[in-house]
Amino acid sequence: MERKLLSGNEAIARGAYEAGVRFASAYPGTPSTEVLEVAATYEEIHAQWAPNEKVALEEGIGAALAGSRALVAMKHVGVNVAADPLMTASYVGVNGGLVLVVADDPGMHSSQNEQDSRQYARFAKVPLLEPADSQEAKDFVKIAYEISEEFDTPVMLRSSTRISHAQSLVTLAERQDIPIRPYEKNLAKRVMMPAFARPRHVAVEARLEKLAAYAENTPLNRIEWRDKKIGVICAGISYQQVREALPEASVLKLGLSYPLPQRLIKEFAAGVEELFVVEELDPFFEEQIKAMGIKVRGKELFPLTGEIHPNLIAQTILGQPLAEKLEAQAREEGTVPTRPPVLCPGCPHRSVFYALKKQKLLVSGDIGCYTLGALPPLDAMDSVICMGASISAGLGYEKGNPDLKGKVVSVIGDSTFFHSGLTGLMDVVYNQGSTLTIILDNRITAMTGHQDNPGTGYTLKGEPTVALAIGPICKALGVKRVREVDPYDLPALEAAIKEEVAAPEPSVIIARRACALLDKSTKELYIIDEEKCKRCNHCLRLGCPAIVKEEDRITIDASLCVGCGVCVQVCKFDAIVKAGGEND
């Protein structure tokens, strides 16, 4: 059979296809996004974007109870949103198999925290699988469905950035023919009111015992005996890092990493002279193994934060690193300018943050490209917590300190508003707040790479659908002051913010313009008229990558400028002009 180079996420989607999955749902989030994007390319899988992870999981639960194999995918913080259905889906069990793919982000390459999602498997009392490369990612998805249906449980499959976004070769197989299981009503098993839920909890605990017995014998967990002086217990990406660092060491590789195979662990511990656990983030294995009375070393040697790389493993366990840095005193640490991500040239968010900073307002921020508005020179954000928190935290700011009344602006993107902004806005109305909410409607979920959402008019499969209008939704939630502004029109935007933030009732400004990366129209570019330019540097406050300060002048990089014209409106000396002649 063909071997193909696949990322972990592509392999997970392929595994779902081969396992006969019929339904998949997700909310995009790095590093999990491509799972659903690739699943959507298979005609046999009905794949869709949900407005948030809770909705995605609930849809998956419904599809599985209806009889189909279902897959739900999200990033680690998405599980917080989906935790409510997850805890009770564990009691309800499945009909067709249900797999929840969770992609963690140790090192926070693109996340606001680095929580360890393995804790959720233990919390919800569901089995946990951890693949170590793309081949396993695909194979484990198929095994996850077998476990799900055999043990009547949702199964969690945990990836991480280094699995999801690393490509390796995968042997493909045909799609299994898995018919939809017949649907039968089962009140006592699926209606989780106290009288029915109590016996279900008993069933869940019995299921965990059966799974622990299964964990002892499944090939998912295996001992690789090599030199017995050093033994390491590990799973997922840490297995690869340990193999790289300690090719001679014996390894207990856990593929089914909750519940743990106690007998296998005891056998391994007894067979090696020194036992280590190498795991990123929490001491998840270590604490359970220590509770078994086994002497093992883990977090006393390795950090609780970030990724654990081979060099650190070799240095810590063998006392010597794998490689020495190239000696180059001339390139000292600290002399390398950073290259942080920035809002793109022409980004419609830029002017909003410029205006907010100018008016010295308190900005309650949210998750998306526009979080970059917090960085200099825009520097216009006070806090960012999680998806949707801008609006509700903004209300809290106002209630928590009367001096802030009339100064609080909550800034949220269109997709994030659909995700979890609506309830917060409803509460600003209900609890008589007066905050201004600016919805940055760039017509797409941009940060994760341009996914559709309920406002775009298209589904994940590219089919036209209803485009939900944000303005009428805000009005329906009880906001009387709702207005739309083109963020490229700076004077209008500034006036609207000034007026609405001062209003003694809730207000919404929808700053509507498509993401600059999707705008294919050609606009005339701008240049600096060097005779008019006074080198006041004011235009640099926009933080546009196309506007470059050189030794004695300011220029506009023609290869980056997209002609948005926002800089023209901030220049006090009319020194920014159309490349081809007069401004409008």
Place this chain on the structure above:
Amino acid sequence: MTKTTSILMGGVGGQGIVLASKLIAHVIQAHGKELKISEIHGMAQRGGSVLTYIRFGDEVASPIIEAGQADIVLASERLEAWRWLPYLRHGGTMICSTQIIKPMPVITGAQKYPENIMKVLEELAAEGKLGALYAINALEVARQCGEPKAANVALLGILAHCLEFPLESYLAALEALVPEKYLDVNKKTFMAGYEAVTKS
């Protein structure tokens, strides 16, 4: 088991490193090697530094490359060559485009773009700490060939001298992965990079 070869590719978001890594992957795969390619997505796409690790051999465990481990660093921008220099092993090869893309802290005047990058790289090469240094303005080479977006393909032409695979494999990769419309200009750019080394 033979040694694993590690190539680190560094550039700036939007420079098209993804295609370059796909082309290399195609070449490696065609020769039956195991390989792992690791990329960081997300915020890096918004004009930040982007990084791809390529590792191949008979067996590959870790998908990442750490300081001192890269056999080759291929940087599509001068400052990125500087940034990833410590990732080269002693005697490793630096392939770099001399192009300059100023990052935001330099644009705003908060930080200075180092002036002596090429000088230090040349000194390191003269001292033998770098096994080889290949520096060309890849953007200029690509522009002359007709498509500035193909700059990374010129660097790939240089890389072809540094790996064990025949020239034909690279041309086959271009044919397999580049759309018909852009194939000729990409081949031309690749050969311009390849010949920049042969001729010097």
